[in-house]
Amino acid sequence: MTSSQLPIYIIDAFTKELFKGNQAAVVPLEHWLSESMMQSIASENNLSETAFFVKNPEGVFEIRWFSPLKEIDFCGHATLASAYVIFNHLGEKGILSFWAKAVDTIEVHEREKGLIEMSFPNRAPERVTESPEALRTGLSIAPLEFYKNQQAYFAVYVSEDDVKNVVPNLEKLTTLAPLDVVVTAPSKEYDFVSRYFWPANGGVEDPVTGSIHAGLAPFWAKRLGKQSLVALQASKRSGVLYCHVSEERVFISGACVEYLKGTIGIRA
Incomplete structure (x- = not known):
């Protein structure tokens, strides 16, 4: 049995303020670990997601995401956190590309004012x-209407207060797996707000969910008649996302704050 040290970073994503946004652990790798080892690390971290990536010979970062419970097909905030680590610790600058099976290529750009922009498929x-x-019965406040994409059911409300006050029945929402539930409404201060419940796939409520904005942004772009939007995910930690919608892509930008840099000691 041999032991090795792996770097690990914990990043607060979609925020400029420490202890806000969504925490992601980022573990850069030279070679893939076993799925069971990556799941064990993610479970030990007990954050919304832990991202692992390996740079392939073409210079693309192949990325995988694990919640404490299972591997996740698509995770925006941990991609943002991974890009932050690559830009700030691994010597890359300007533009980089991730690849994941469920979403193909995710191109990432450094932008002004500390923002990092990710290009996602349009998942309206x-x-x-x-x-x-x-x-219908799993939300304490009845929504106006329901929508659905590959990731979640969308419960649309008239009022921002409804989104902030709704209480999920987690036992009922768990039965909707593999789909999660996002609740959303227009906002006075922002263009729209949301909250995200995923009891079957990761936890009770996700603090900030980049991936679901690949569906939320085109939905609200059409409804509000504008292509560029600012969104608030109104969880306890909260986070702000800057969105721009085109016909095929959704561009999601956010800031990051670094919380921790360390090492993991594993035996294999």
Whole structure:
């Protein structure tokens, strides 16, 4: 049995303020670990996601994301955190590319004022005419309408206060797996607000969910008649996302704050 030291960073994503936004652990690798080892590290970290990446011979960073419970197909905030680590600790500057099976290539740019921009596929949701009973009864406040994309059900409210005050019935929402639930409404200070519940896939409520804004941004762009939007995810930690929508892509930008740099000691 041999031991090795792996670098690890914990980054607060989609915020300029420490202890806000969504925490992600980032573990750069030279070679892939076993899935069981990566899941064990993610479970030990007990954060929304832990991202692992390996730079391939073409210079693309192949990335995988793990919640404390399972591997996740698509995670925006941990991609943002990984880009921050690559730009600030691994010597890359300007533009880089990630690749993941579920979303293909994610191009990332450094922008002004400390922002990092990610290019996601447009995952606009479609209207749900017949919603599951667990969805209808799993939210304490009845929404105006429901939508759905590859990732989650969208519960759309008239009022920002409804989004902030709704209480999820986690037992019922868990039965909707593999889909999660996002609640959303227009906002006076921002363009729209949201909260994200994912009891079957990662935890009770995700602090800030970059991936779901690949669906939220095109939904609100169409409804509000504007292509550039500013969003607030109104969790306890909260986070701000800057969104721009094109026909095929959704560009999500955010800031990061570094909380921790350390090493993991593992035996394999």
